[in-house]
Amino acid sequence: MHLSSATAMLAAARTEAERLGVTVCVSIVDAAAWPVAFIRMEGTILGAIDVSNRKARTAALFQMDSSDFARIACPGGDAYSLENTNGGLTSFGGGVVLKSGDGTFLGAIGVSGASTEDDIAIARVAATALAA
Amino acid sequence: MHLSSATAMLAAARTEAERLGVTVCVSIVDAAAWPVAFIRMEGTILGAIDVSNRKARTAALFQMDSSDFARIACPGGDAYSLENTNGGLTSFGGGVVLKSGDGTFLGAIGVSGASTEDDIAIARVAATALAA
Amino acid sequence: MHLSSATAMLAAARTEAERLGVTVCVSIVDAAAWPVAFIRMEGTILGAIDVSNRKARTAALFQMDSSDFARIACPGGDAYSLENTNGGLTSFGGGVVLKSGDGTFLGAIGVSGASTEDDIAIARVAATALAA
Amino acid sequence: MHLSSATAMLAAARTEAERLGVTVCVSIVDAAAWPVAFIRMEGTILGAIDVSNRKARTAALFQMDSSDFARIACPGGDAYSLENTNGGLTSFGGGVVLKSGDGTFLGAIGVSGASTEDDIAIARVAATALAA
Numbered sequence: 001m002h003l004s005s006a007t008a009m010l011a012a013a014r015t016e017a018e019r020l021g022v023t024v025c026v027s028i029v030d031a032a033a034w035p036v037a038f039i040r041m042e043g044t045i046l047g048a049i050d051v052s053n054r055k056a057r058t059a060a061l062f063q064m065d066s067s068d069f070a071r072i073a074c075p076g077g078d079a080y081s082l083e084n085t086n087g088g089l090t091s092f093g094g095g096v097v098l099k100s101g102d103g104t105f106l107g108a109i110g111v112s113g114a115s116t117e118d119d120i121a122i123a124r125v126a127a128t129a130l131a132a
Numbered sequence: 133m134h135l136s137s138a139t140a141m142l143a144a145a146r147t148e149a150e151r152l153g154v155t156v157c158v159s160i161v162d163a164a165a166w167p168v169a170f171i172r173m174e175g176t177i178l179g180a181i182d183v184s185n186r187k188a189r190t191a192a193l194f195q196m197d198s199s200d201f202a203r204i205a206c207p208g209g210d211a212y213s214l215e216n217t218n219g220g221l222t223s224f225g226g227g228v229v230l231k232s233g234d235g236t237f238l239g240a241i242g243v244s245g246a247s248t249e250d251d252i253a254i255a256r257v258a259a260t261a262l263a264a
Numbered sequence: 265m266h267l268s269s270a271t272a273m274l275a276a277a278r279t280e281a282e283r284l285g286v287t288v289c290v291s292i293v294d295a296a297a298w299p300v301a302f303i304r305m306e307g308t309i310l311g312a313i314d315v316s317n318r319k320a321r322t323a324a325l326f327q328m329d330s331s332d333f334a335r336i337a338c339p340g341g342d343a344y345s346l347e348n349t350n351g352g353l354t355s356f357g358g359g360v361v362l363k364s365g366d367g368t369f370l371g372a373i374g375v376s377g378a379s380t381e382d383d384i385a386i387a388r389v390a391a392t393a394l395a396a
Numbered sequence: 397m398h399l400s401s402a403t404a405m406l407a408a409a410r411t412e413a414e415r416l417g418v419t420v421c422v423s424i425v426d427a428a429a430w431p432v433a434f435i436r437m438e439g440t441i442l443g444a445i446d447v448s449n450r451k452a453r454t455a456a457l458f459q460m461d462s463s464d465f466a467r468i469a470c471p472g473g474d475a476y477s478l479e480n481t482n483g484g485l486t487s488f489g490g491g492v493v494l495k496s497g498d499g500t501f502l503g504a505i506g507v508s509g510a511s512t513e514d515d516i517a518i519a520r521v522a523a524t525a526l527a528a
Contacts, residue, residue, distance in 0.1 A: 047193030091213035164428030311457030
């Protein structure tokens with residue numbers, strides 16, 4: 001994950017959030033789940049800082065979007081309690097896996113602050129800036 | 133959040149608790165979720181200290197009463213696992229958002245020690261002392 | 265420790281801080297080191313919140329003013345590492361033991377936000393409000 | 397602290413680090429010590445992520461550069477053990493207070509990854525981008 005790729009994704013996320021009329025935090029982590037870059041848009045609820053970080057971490061640690069992780073890591077799910085490992089993970093959408101054009105796993109992006117639907121949409125739009 | 137507003141809310145909470153015949157802890161935090169003032173009434177269960185602090189923190193971090201937060205942040209809720217972010221949040225009532233007359237977000241109040249119903253009622257009565 | 269005694273000490277601390285032209289946090293704990301009451305004056309540095317809590321806790325847990333605790337709990341002191349017990353204690357002044365007129369241990373007060381000298385002075389003035 | 401001011405400081409820090417031939421993490425927090433923006437330059441040691449965050453947090457919580465904090469918060473210093481409060485603070489340079497042109501406290505920047513001398517130099521250069 002190049003820092004310039006990460007900042008390009010942050011800029012794309014910010015533009016998409018503005019287009020949707022929402023404010024969010026955006027966190028990008030590398031393939032080893034370590035933070036690469038982060039922004040908090042003005043007016044975003046403060047609780048979203050930790051949530052966007054955890055969404056990115058969840059997606060990176062399991063190489064799985066957090067909306068997919070949510071299906072197995074919940075009461076009644078096939079891997080209930082998995083969400084309580086690794087310091088606490090996120091069992092809802094907004095964490096998206098990042099891959100290169102040839103499918104190599106590069107890290108993940110987490111978005112939080114809007115509705116889960118909008119968070120996911122922003123993360124997906126931002127992810128396309130990686131390939132650009 | 134002025135300290136004098138916070139202490140006025142603490143006094144109002146205490147009066148309402150006495151009227152209801154219960155004892156509680158009351159925590160007030162500012163818009164950035166930092167503590168402003170706190171009291172524990174004599175005879176309140178000790179476990180309520182941390183709970184009132186977390187109720188106030190939950191409401192401030194998500195700008196949402198903790199009773200509303202409870203609907204999404206629980207097993208089966210749309211944001212299950214959200215309650216485990218930010219160091220652990222409160223997924224039941226008694227944390228109430230504080231706003232100025234013109235709707236500006238000012239912080240939150242948390243009440244714990246009585247029934248959840250009474251905790252909420254005390255927090256709401258106390259919140260009206262802010263506007264006074 | 266009666267809550268009314270605690271709030272009387274908070275008011276006395278606030279008056280003394282205003283007289284000295286400083287802003288502080290004031291924390292009061294009972295004989296079991298559990299929080300009873302707290303205030304943060306407007307404009308106080310945010311780092312002082314945790315410090316005032318720990319000063320009161322230190323004085324209560326060892327029934328010793330934190331300025332006395334400082335002499336033994338430091339590198340080279342007779343009880344070096346004691347400051348790292350109990351979740352982290354405070355090895356400088358501003359935590360003061362509270363006793364009743366007959367010498368019964370009642371709890372402690374912690375003050376932080378000004379110089380250590382002023383913090384101590386404010387704590388001592390506030391402590392006299394207990395007996396009043 | 398506007399996000400655009402924060403990202404301008406991040407860009408200035410990155411340029412200065414490249415000029416010095418070093419790689420660093422840069423963390424910017426607001427006046428309430430909440431994260432606003434963060435970058436990790438490629439090749440930066442991973443341990444620097446947490447360090448840059450704590451440097452910024454230390455400077456914001458005490459409204460004091462971490463190099464000044466270091467003089468009091470150390471064995472033998474006037475406030476030994478202060479470095480262990482607030483979840484662990486940083487008692488060496490690289491956290492720098494951010495103020496507006498009229499002296500209003502706005503937050504802090506933390507830099508870590510190079511020598512402490514270079515970290516401080518980068519933080520100071522970046523801070524000048526705030527006023528620009």
